Amino acid sequence: MLLIDPVRMLPSLLLPLVGVLFVGGFSPRSYIWAALGVVGTVVFAVIRWATFTYELVGDRLETKRALISRSVRTIPLERIRGVDVSTPPMHRLLGLAVLKIDTGASGGNEEAGLDGVTLTEAERLKTVLLRRTAPAAVHPTHPAHPARAAHAEREIVRVPKRWLLYGPLSGAYLLTPFAFAGGAIGLAFQWGDELGVGRDVAWHAGEWLWERPYLLLAVAVLLVLAMPVLGGVMYAVFNWDFVLKRRDGYLVAERGLVNRRSVSLESQRVRGYEIVDGLAERWAGVVRAWAIVTGLGDSRTRGQLLPDVPRPVAYAVTGEAVGPYDAALRPHPPVARNRRLFRAIFPWALLALLSAVAAVATGVTLGWILAVVALLLAGAGIPLGLDRYASLGHGYDGARLSVRSGSLRRAQAVIERRAVVGWRLRQTWFQRRAGVLTLIAGVGAGTGGYEAIDVSEAQGVAFPTEVTPEWLTPFLSGPEDS
Amino acid sequence: MTSQGPLRDPANRVSPKAVRLWLLQSLMAFVLMLGGSLLVARLVSGWGWLPDWLSEHSWLLPVAVVVLGLPFLAAEPFVRYAVHRWELSGDVVYARSGFLTREWVFVPVSRIQTVDKGQGWFERMLGLATLEIRTASHAGSSTIQGLEHGVAAGLAEQLARRAEVLRDDAT
Structure with missing residues (x-):
């Protein structure tokens, strides 16, 4: 606990320290200053550690911070919706963990965190905190025993390592090489300054490169080639050994190689799930899945139920973890296809026409290039529009409803x-002219609304009537004309 | 989809005074657009670097605003008055609204979280109010504009009381 703060701050301290040493010309005095810096950090960390306390008082958790200003945060246990334990590498080395407590309040500051508790303490707190809130385990007079809770867990799925190979298909982390390159350049500039190498040198290097375009091109090609590789590596690092399990009333997802992360979602608050696949993933037959949870902040990273896994596996797992959906999706009327096609083609066709006109009028070659590119994109709009139409669908199996849309990212x-x-x-x-409309199911979870795009007017009323007949039937026209 | 479709019209119209409210809003929008276009036309005619035919015909812009914008803005209040309707029956609020884009919203009272009654500046002048019925989802929430103040207050009261009885915490 004591060590983690100074150790974590060291990298950021390193540059100023080195700077101090350089400026001081490695004189004894500069060493003293550097040592003072390190000692200061350690002292600061110790004081911060000593003034931060947490305590379970009855049915609430209190965290107190009294370094400069005093603050006490009280979290009623019944408000806790999830506990998120993660172990960054430095923490893991020292056997520590970071505990994040999700209270469903909005805003990043509303979340309580305990940084640097021991792993066993983190696990104990997690069981206690979750145990108190799990409705299945409510014994008002006897607080639940944490030791017992730890045993009541069951693994739903453990994703095999070879499925990590699907990672590059997801398109996630594809920009990693560029981020690395940018970071490296930024760092080079920063170090250059610190080490006394002027910006002129960097500029000269840049100019030298600029005069050798083939070198630049080679670098660009290398970066592009590195995209799937590095993206795949990042994906593997983040999704290493993905485990989804059920632990009394909670769904727990664990993942990560360097920073092992464990997210607990209260089953009671899980309202459904979203199955997502991109073009490449569809070709390989793999999908990803997210839970739709009420009051979950940052649900994109936290709500993940599955990384890329084969489609049947995803259906089986989501069916077991949340609930199955087994009914066919109904197609939307053919006029929806025309609308999808129009929307995928028309903007590009218009752009092609405009740039062609501009090219004729002004005689600039750039106009022709733009026209050709736009025309190609308009051509690509044909399969895209058809596929978007094929994706559209909605259905209801008596317990759950489902809507689907999208092509490049189908959800x-x-x-x-x-x-x-x-x-x-x-x-x-426009929809009124085509006789279609968009039906939105309002859901107090996830994005708040799930759309069935371009259903026919009859479907648009029949579907909600089928799902919630008691709400809609009072407002239907008489049976004679419906 | 109008009354010929599978859905019937909601039973109640909004207050007739809502037409005046929307007319006032249209007027405001018109004045702003006209003023803006006049300003732009004035500026454009002063710019030397634009093609001549553009700076010489800059007066076309405000004319276009009047010719194209005015009919829309003038029609909007009356179309809205025909479209905007609401009803509360079977413990479900059913409301229709819109001008170019129409919306039908169904909000069951059991899922209502808050009911807000608000009055803007114009609404206050005309004795109107806007009712905002909120659920846990923005897509399942409804806003009814242009209600008579008394009607809105009564409806808000009724909804709040009924929501308490029916409260269903599934969200």
């Missing part, structure tokens, strides 16, 4: 019926 949401808090039908002027 199918499956939502419990009881999670629906309202319906909204929206019809733009």
Whole structure:
């Protein structure tokens, strides 16, 4: 606990320290200053550690911070929606962990965190905190025994290592090489300054490179080639040994090689899930899955149920972890296909036409290049529009409803019926002419609304009526004309 | 989809005074657009680097605003008055709204979290109010504009009381 702060701050201290040494010309005095810096950091860390306390008082957790200003944060245990334990590398070395407590409040500052508790303490706290809030385990007079809780867990799935090879298909972390390159250049500049190498040298290096375009091109090609490789490596590092398990009333997802992360989601608050696949993933038959949870901040990273796994596995796992959806998706009317095609082609076709006109009028070659590119994109719009139409669908199996849309990123949401808090039908002027509308199921979780795009007017009313007949039937036209 | 579709119209119209409210808003928008376009036309005619035909015909912009914008802005209040309707029955709020884009919203009272009654500056002048019925989801929330103040207050009261009875914490 004591060590982690100075150790973590050392890298950021390193440059100023080195700077101090350089400026001082490695004189004894500069060593003293550097040593003072290190000691100061350690002392600061010790004081910070000594003034931060946490305590379980009855049915609430209190954290107190009294370094400069005093602050006490009280978290009622019933408000805790999830506990997130992670172990960054430095922490792991020292057997420590970071505990984050999700209270469902919005805003990053509202979240309570305990940085640097021992692993065993983190596990104990986690069981205690979650145990108190899990409704299945409510014994008002006898607080639950943590030791017992630790045993009641069952693994739902452990993702095999070879499925990590699907990583590059997800398109995640593809920009890593560029981030690395940018970081390296930035660091070079910074170090250059610190070490007394002027910016002129860097500029000269840049100019030298600029005069050798083939070298620049080679670097660019290398970076592009590195995209899937490095992206895949990053993906593997983050999703290493992904385990999804159930521990009394909670879904727990663990993942990560360097920073092992464990996220607990209260089953009661899971309203459904979203199954996502991109173009490449669809070709390989793999999907990713996220949980749709009420009051979960940062749900994109926290709500992940599955990394890339084969589609049947994803169905089996989400079915077991949340609930199955087994009904076919109904297609949307053919006029929806025309609309998808129009929207995928028309903007590019218009751009092609405009740039062609501009090219003729002004005689600039750039106009022709732009026109050709736009025309190619318009051509690509044909399969894209058709595929977008093929993706559209909605369905209901008696317990859960499902809507699907998208092509480059296709997402199918499956939502419990009881999670629906309202319906909204929206019809733009163009949709009115085409006789279609967009049906939005209001859900108090996830993104808040899940859309069935371009359903026919009859479907748009029939579907909500089928899911929640008691809400819609009072407002239907008489049976004679419906 | 109008009354011929599978859905019937909600039972109640909003207050007739809402037309005046929307007319006032249209007028404001028109004045702003006209002023803006006049300003832009004035500026454009002064710029030397633009092609001549553009700076010489800059007066076309405000004319276009009047010719194209005015009919829309003038029609909007009356179309809205025909479209905007609401109803509370079977413990579900059913509301229709919109001008170019229409919206039908169904909000069951059991899922309502808050009911807000608000009055803007114009609304206050006309004795109107806007009712905001909120659930845990923005897509499942409804806003009813242009209600008579008394009606809005009564409806808010009724909804709040009923929501307490029916409260269903599934969200």
